[in-house]
Amino acid sequence: MMDLSHPQLAIIFASLTALSILVYAILDGYDLGVGICLSMSKEEWRDTEIASIGPFWDANETWLVLAVGLLLVAFPVAHSEILRVLYLPASLLLIALILRGVAFDFRAKVKPKNKIHWDICFKVGSILAAFSQGFMLGIYIMGLKYNIWSSLFAVFSGVCVIAAYALIGNTWLILKTSGELQKRAIQRSKQAGIVSFIGILTVCLVNPLVNANVLAVWTQLPMAYLYAAIPLLCFVMFALGYAVLKRLPLKNDSGAWLPFLMTSIVFVSCFVGLTLSFYPYVVPNTLTIYQAASAKSSLEIMLYGTLVVVPIIVMYTFIAYYAFRGKADTLRYY
Amino acid sequence: MMDVLLLSRIQFAANISFHILFPTITIALGWLLFYFKIRFDLSKHPVWMRAYRFWVKVFALTFALGVVSGITMSFQFGTNWPGFMETIGNIAGPLLAYEILTAFFLEATMLGIMLFGFNRVPAWAHTLATFLVALGTSMSAFWILALNSWMHTPAGFEMKDGVAHATDWLAIIFNPSFPYRLTHTLLSSALTVCFLVAGISAYRIYRGDNKKAPRLSLKTALFTAAILAPSQAFVGDLHGLNTLQHQPAKIAAMEGVWQTQKGAPLVLFSIPDAETKTHRFSIEIPKLASVILTHDPEGEIKGIDAFADAHPPVVPVFFSFRVMVGIGLVMIILAWWTSYSLLKNKRLSTTQLKLVMAMTFSGWLASLAGWYVTEIGRQPYLVTGVLRTADAVTTIAGENVALTLVAYLTIYAVLLVAYISTLLNLARKAVNVEEYDLKIPGVPETKAYSNPNVQRGAQL
Ligand code: HDD
Ligand code: HEM
Ligand code: HEM
Numbered sequence: 001m002m003d004l005s006h007p008q009l010a011i012i013f014a015s016l017t018a019l020s021i022l023v024y025a026i027l028d029g030y031d032l033g034v035g036i037c038l039s040m041s042k043e044e045w046r047d048t049e050i051a052s053i054g055p056f057w058d059a060n061e062t063w064l065v066l067a068v069g070l071l072l073v074a075f076p077v078a079h080s081e082i083l084r085v086l087y088l089p090a091s092l093l094l095i096a097l098i099l100r101g102v103a104f105d106f107r108a109k110v111k112p113k114n115k116i117h118w119d120i121c122f123k124v125g126s127i128l129a130a131f132s133q134g135f136m137l138g139i140y141i142m143g144l145k146y147n148i149w150s151s152l153f154a155v156f157s158g159v160c161v162i163a164a165y166a167l168i169g170n171t172w173l174i175l176k177t178s179g180e181l182q183k184r185a186i187q188r189s190k191q192a193g194i195v196s197f198i199g200i201l202t203v204c205l206v207n208p209l210v211n212a213n214v215l216a217v218w219t220q221l222p223m224a225y226l227y228a229a230i231p232l233l234c235f236v237m238f239a240l241g242y243a244v245l246k247r248l249p250l251k252n253d254s255g256a257w258l259p260f261l262m263t264s265i266v267f268v269s270c271f272v273g274l275t276l277s278f279y280p281y282v283v284p285n286t287l288t289i290y291q292a293a294s295a296k297s298s299l300e301i302m303l304y305g306t307l308v309v310v311p312i313i314v315m316y317t318f319i320a321y322y323a324f325r326g327k328a329d330t331l332r333y334y
Numbered sequence: 335m336m337d338v339l340l341l342s343r344i345q346f347a348a349n350i351s352f353h354i355l356f357p358t359i360t361i362a363l364g365w366l367l368f369y370f371k372i373r374f375d376l377s378k379h380p381v382w383m384r385a386y387r388f389w390v391k392v393f394a395l396t397f398a399l400g401v402v403s404g405i406t407m408s409f410q411f412g413t414n415w416p417g418f419m420e421t422i423g424n425i426a427g428p429l430l431a432y433e434i435l436t437a438f439f440l441e442a443t444m445l446g447i448m449l450f451g452f453n454r455v456p457a458w459a460h461t462l463a464t465f466l467v468a469l470g471t472s473m474s475a476f477w478i479l480a481l482n483s484w485m486h487t488p489a490g491f492e493m494k495d496g497v498a499h500a501t502d503w504l505a506i507i508f509n510p511s512f513p514y515r516l517t518h519t520l521l522s523s524a525l526t527v528c529f530l531v532a533g534i535s536a537y538r539i540y541r542g543d544n545k546k547a548p549r550l551s552l553k554t555a556l557f558t559a560a561i562l563a564p565s566q567a568f569v570g571d572l573h574g575l576n577t578l579q580h581q582p583a584k585i586a587a588m589e590g591v592w593q594t595q596k597g598a599p600l601v602l603f604s605i606p607d608a609e610t611k612t613h614r615f616s617i618e619i620p621k622l623a624s625v626i627l628t629h630d631p632e633g634e635i636k637g638i639d640a641f642a643d644a645h646p647p648v649v650p651v652f653f654s655f656r657v658m659v660g661i662g663l664v665m666i667i668l669a670w671w672t673s674y675s676l677l678k679n680k681r682l683s684t685t686q687l688k689l690v691m692a693m694t695f696s697g698w699l700a701s702l703a704g705w706y707v708t709e710i711g712r713q714p715y716l717v718t719g720v721l722r723t724a725d726a727v728t729t730i731a732g733e734n735v736a737l738t739l740v741a742y743l744t745i746y747a748v749l750l751v752a753y754i755s756t757l758l759n760l761a762r763k764a765v766n767v768e769e770y771d772l773k774i775p776g777v778p779e780t781k782a783y784s785n786p787n788v789q790r791g792a793q794l
Contacts (some may be wrong), residue, residue: 055446058401062434062442065408069434072412072419073427080416086729087413091738094406098745101402105395109756120566295499298424302431309435313443322442323455 009303010293013074014282016306017067021262022271024063024243024250027262033169035100035126036162037188038119045181046119049102052176057104059317074299075292077283078103085144086136093132093295100125134161141207141274143284152204160199168191168267174248176328182256186248189259192195193245198239201268204231207277211284215279227276237262278297337726341735342414345742347709351702352746353407354762361475361520362527363393364468366554371464375457384547389531392757394449399753401442403416406742414735415716417726422717425506426481433477441470462682466576472520478520483512485717486708487580493557499718510580514573515708521566522704526697528559529652533694534761536687543765553676556690559669567662571626577711578627581718583641584711587651589623590616594637598623606648646713654706661700668693670679695754703744 004012031053039045072079083090103122107115115264138154139146170192173185218227241262248255280288293299367390374382411418413425419426445461447455455463490505491498500506531554537549576583585591590601592611600623624633638645645771672686682690716723 008630044756051450055450056396058445059442060441061401061405062438063623065405066434067410068408069430072408073423074411075432076423076427078418079412083409083412084416088738089743090413094409095745097405098402098749102395102398102749105398106752106756109391109395109760110752111759132639215393217423227784228536294427295424295497297500298428301428301500301503305432305435313435315439316443320446323447323451323459325668 004300004303006293006296006299007290009296009299010074010289013293013299014068014279014289016071017074018271018275019064020067020070022268024060025271026267027056027060027063029165029267030168030172030260031060032100032126032130033165033167033192034124034143034173035169036130036166037169037173037185037192038123038126039181039184040119040123043115047171048177048181049106050122052173054104055320055324059320061101064154067241073302074294075282075289076294078289078292081287082140082144082285085146086139089132089139093129093136096125096128096132098125100129109242115269126165130165131158134158137161140284141203142210155196156199157203160196160203163192163195164267167196168260168263169261175256175260178253182249186245190242190245193238193242196266197235200234200266203322204273207274211277213285217277217279218334227273230269230273230276234266234273237266237269241266256307338730338732338735339724341732342448342740343723343728345735345739346410346414348739348746349403349404349406349410351705352742352750353400353403354701354705355698355750356396356403357471357475358523358698359396359525359530360393360400361471361523363389363530364464364471365397366522366527366531367393368461368464368468369554375461376536380470381546381550383498385551388451388547388760389551392534392721395753397441399749407507413730415726418716418719421496421721421726422485425484425488425498425500427498428503429477429481429484429507431652436718437470437474437477437794441467441474443469446586475519475523476516479516480507480509480512483515483574484509486515486712487511488717488720493720498717499513499721510571511576514569514576517564518569518704521562521569521696522701524562524703525559528555528562528669529665529690529693529697530692530695531555533559533692534757535614536682536690537694537758537761538765540684540691541765543760548764552682556669556676558671559665560673563662563666563669567659567666570662575627581711581773582636583638583645584651585627586636587646587648587711588639588655588707589627589766590648590652591635591637592639592648594640596624596634597621597632598635600626606652608648622728644714646711651707653713654703654710657703658707661696661703665693665696697699735773 034049034053038049047236068079069084100122103118107118109120135158138157139150141157142150142153167189170185170189174182174189177185197318208218218224239257244255244262246256248259250256252278278284280290282289295325354608367386368390370382370386373379374386379455408430442465444466447460448467451463453462469620484506489509490502492501493499515709516692531551533587535555536549539552574585574588579762590604590613591598592606592613594755597620599618599620601613602617602619604613604618606613624635625631627633627635668689672682672690675682675686712718713724714724716726
C-alpha cells in the first residue's frame with residue numbers, strides 16, 4: 001500500500017473537496033438555474049423544464065452533501081469555523097433547498113389548483129438558494145468578516161451567482177428542449193451571460209485588492225504567465241459562447257450542446273482561479289489545509305474508500321445521463 | 335443572552351426528529367416496491383404494477399423530504415456541535431464519508447432511473463434500479479447507525495490529548511450495541527411501512543375502492559406485520575439486556591428504578607417525581623423487572639441513585655419507553671387479529687378497517703418514542719463516558735440559533751401537514767381513477783394509456 005505523508009493527504013483531500021464543490025456548482029447549478037428561470041406564464045413549459053431536471057436533481061444535490069461532508073471529515077476545525085461565521089446564510093440556503101426540493105415532488109401530486117403554489121415555491125427556493133450560495137462565497141472572499149463593504153460585496157456576489165446559475169440552467173434547457181421554449185432559453189442565456197460576465201470581471205478585480213496574498217499569487221513571475229491563461233480561457237469562452245448563441249438554433253439541432261459545454265468551462269476556470277487565489281488557506285488568512293486536516297489514519301481509511309467508490313459513482317452517473325439523453329419533452333414522471 | 339446549549343439541543347432534536355420520519359418509511363418501502371416489481375416481472379399481472387405505481391409516488395415524495403431534511407442534518411454537526419467533530423471527528427468522519435460514498439450517491443442516482451426510467455431503460459434495468467435504491471437506503475442506515483451506536487457504546491479507539499483516535503475499525507463499526515440497534519431500527523422501519531400501507535389501503539377500501547391492488551397491499555402488509563411485530567418485541571428485549579450491560583443508567587431511567595434494589599417490580603404505569611425520587615400512583619407487578627432483566631426474581635438492579643449526577647432525566651425516558659412498548663403490543667394484537675380474520679373469512683369487518691386506519695402513523699410514534707428513549711437515555715453524555723453534550727456545544731449566538739429554530743419549526747409544521755394531506759389526497763384520488771393499462775415494453779400501447787385524461791390521472 002502506498003505511504004502518503006500527512007501533508008500529501010491534506011492536499012489530496014483539499015483537492016477532492018474543491019472538486020466536489022466544482023462538480024456541485026455545475027450540476028446543481030444547472031438545475032437551480034432552471035428553477036430560477038421557471039416560466040411562470042405557461043404550465044406546459046414549466047412541466048417540460050422541470051422534467052428536464054427531474055431524474056438528476058437529487059444526485060446533483062448529493063455533491064453538496066459530499067463537499068460539506070469532506071470539509072467536515074477532513075478539515076473539521078475549518079468546517080466549524082467557516083460555518084459558524086456563515087451560520088445565517090447557510091441556514092437560509094438549507095431552508096431554500098428544503099422548499100425547492102419538496103416543491104418538485106408536491107407539484108406533481110397535489111390538487112391541480114395548488115400546483116402553482118408549489119411552482120412559486122420552487123422558483124423562489126431556487127433563487128434564494130443561489131443567492132445565499134453567492135452571499136457565502138462573497139463573505140468568504142472578503143476574509144469571512146462582516147462589515148458594510150463585505151456585506152455589500154456579498155450581496156453583489158449573490159446576484160452574480162443567480163445570473164451564473166441562470167446562464168448554465170438556460171444552456172441546459174437549450175440542450176434539453178426544442179421549439180419556442182428553446183428559443184426563449186437562447187434569449188435568456190444571452191442576458192444571463194452578460195450579467196455573469198460583468199460579475200466575474202468585478203470579482204477578478206476586487207479579490208486581489210482586498211486580499212494581499214491573492215495579489216501576490218497572481219503577480220508573482222514566472223507563474224503569473226501560466227495563471228494568466230485561466231482568465232483568458234474564461235473570457236474566450238464568453239466571447240465564443242455569445243457568437244454561438246447568436247446563431248442558434250441550427251438545423252437538426254446541431255450545436256445545441258455547445259453553450260452548456262462552454263459555460264461549464266467558464267465555471268471550471270473561475271473555480272480554478274479562486275482556489276489558486278486561496279491556496280494553501282482553507283479559512284482565508286488564518287488556517288491552512290495542513291493545520292486543519294484530521295488525523296492521518298482517518299484520512300487514509302477515507303482515501304481508500306474514495307479511490308474505490310468514486311470511479312463507480314462516475315460510472316453510474318454517466319449511465320443515468322445516457323439513459324435520459326435527448327429532449328425532455330417526452331420524459332414522463334415514471 | 336439565551337441558553338445556546340438548550341437551544342442547540344432543541345434544534346438538533348427537532349431536525350433529526352423531522353428527518354427520521356422519512357427514512358423510517360423509505361428504508362422499508364424501497365424493499366416493498368422491489369417486491370411488487372419482482373412479482374410483476376415474474377407474473378406480468380398488472381395488479382402488481384398498480385400497487386407499485388401507487389406506492390412509488392408515496393416513495394418519491396417521502397424520499398424528497400428525507401433528502402432535504404438530511405442535507406440540513408449534515409450541516410448541523412459542524413454548526414451546532416463543533417466539539418463533536420473536534421473530539422471524535424477521527425471516528426465519525428470516516429463513517430459519515432462511507433455513508434455518503436456508498437449510499438447517498440447510489441440511492442440518489444438510481445432514484446432518477448426508478449422514477450423516470452420505466453420507458454427509457456430495459457425492464458431488468460428498472461428492476462435493478464429499484465433494488466439499488468432499496469439497497470442504498472439500507473446501507474445508509476447501516477453506516478449512520480454504526481456511528482450512532484458507537485456514540486452509545488464506544489469501542490476500538492484510544493484518547494490522545496483529548497481527541498479520539500481509531501485503533502480498530504471493525505470494533506468501531508461492530509460495537510456492542512450496533513447489531514441490536516440495526517436490527518431493531520430496520521424492523522421498526524418495516525413495521526412503520528406495514529401499518530402505513532395497511533392504513534392507506536384500508537382507507538381506500540373504506541372509501542369504496544373495490545380494485546384489487548389495495549386489497550392485495552392490505553393483505554401483504556398485515557401478514558408481514560403479524561410476523562414482524564412479535565419479532566420486534568423479542569429483539570427489543572435483547573436490546574434492553576445489552577443496554578443493561580453497557581448503559582445501566584439508561585435502564586434505570588426506562589424502568590423508573592430510583593433506588594438500587596433486589597427484586598425490582600415492573601412499573602407498568604406511574605407518574606415519576608424527579609424531586610422526591612419516587613413514583614406517584616404506580617401500577618406495579620412485583621419482581622418482574624428483575625426477572626426480565628436478570629432472569630432472577632431477586633436479581634439486583636442499579637437505581638438512579640447509583641450514578642451520582644451522570645444519569646439521564648427519568649421522566650421523558652420513562653414515558654417514551656412506555657409509548658413505544660405500548661404501541662408495539664397494540665401492533666402485535668391488531669396484526670394477529672386482522673390476519674386471522676383475513677385467513678378465516680377473507681375479509682375485514684368495518685371496525686377492523688377503522689382500527690387499521692387509526693394505526694396508519696403509529697409506526698412514526700413508536701419510532702420517535704424509541705429514539706427518544708435511546709438518545710435522551712444517553713444524556714448527559716454525547717458519547718458515553720467520553721464527551722459530555724455540554725462540552726460540544728457551539729459558540730454561535732443564541733439569538734441566531736433561536737431565529738433559525740423558529741424558521742425550521744414553521745417549515746416542518748407546514749410540510750408535515752402538506753405531506754399527510756397529500757398522502758390522503760393520493761389515496762382518495764386512487765379510489766376514483768379508472769385503472770389503466772400500462773405501456774409495457776414490447777406490448778403495443780393500449781387505448782386507455784394514450785387517452786390524455788388517463789395520462790393526467792397517471793401523472794398526478
Ligand atoms: C436509520 C436511518 C437513518 C438515520 C438515523 C439518519 N438517516 Fe439520513 N437518511 C437516511 C437514513 C437515516 C436514508 C434512508 O438514507 C435517507 C432518508 C430518505 C432518503 O431519501 O435517504 C437519508 C437521507 C439523508 C441525506 C440526503 C442524502 C441524499 O442526498 O440522498 C443526508 C445528507 C442525511 N440523510 C444525513 C443524515 C445525518 C447527518 C443523520 C444523523 C444525525 C441522519 N441522516 C440520520
Ligand atoms: C434518527 C433518529 C434520531 C432521533 C429521533 C434522535 C433524537 C435525539 C434527541 C431527542 C436528542 C436530544 C436529547 C437531549 O438533549 O436530551 C438527541 C441528541 C443527539 N443525537 Fe440523536 N436522534 C437520532 C439519531 C441520531 C443519530 C443517527 C446521531 C448521530 C450519528 C445522533 C446524534 C445526536 C447528537 C450529536 C445529539 C446531541 C444533542 C443533544 O444531546 O441534545 N442522533 N437526538
Ligand atoms: C414491543 C416491544 C419493544 C421493546 C421491548 C423495545 C425495546 C427497546 C429498547 C430497550 C430500546 C432502547 C435501546 C437503547 O438502550 O438505546 C428501544 C429503542 C428503539 N425502539 Fe423499541 N422496543 C419495542 C417496540 C418497538 C416498536 C414497535 C418500534 C417501532 C415501530 C420501536 C422502535 C424503536 C426505535 C426506532 C428505537 C431507537 C433505536 C434503537 O436504539 O434501537 N420499538 N426499543
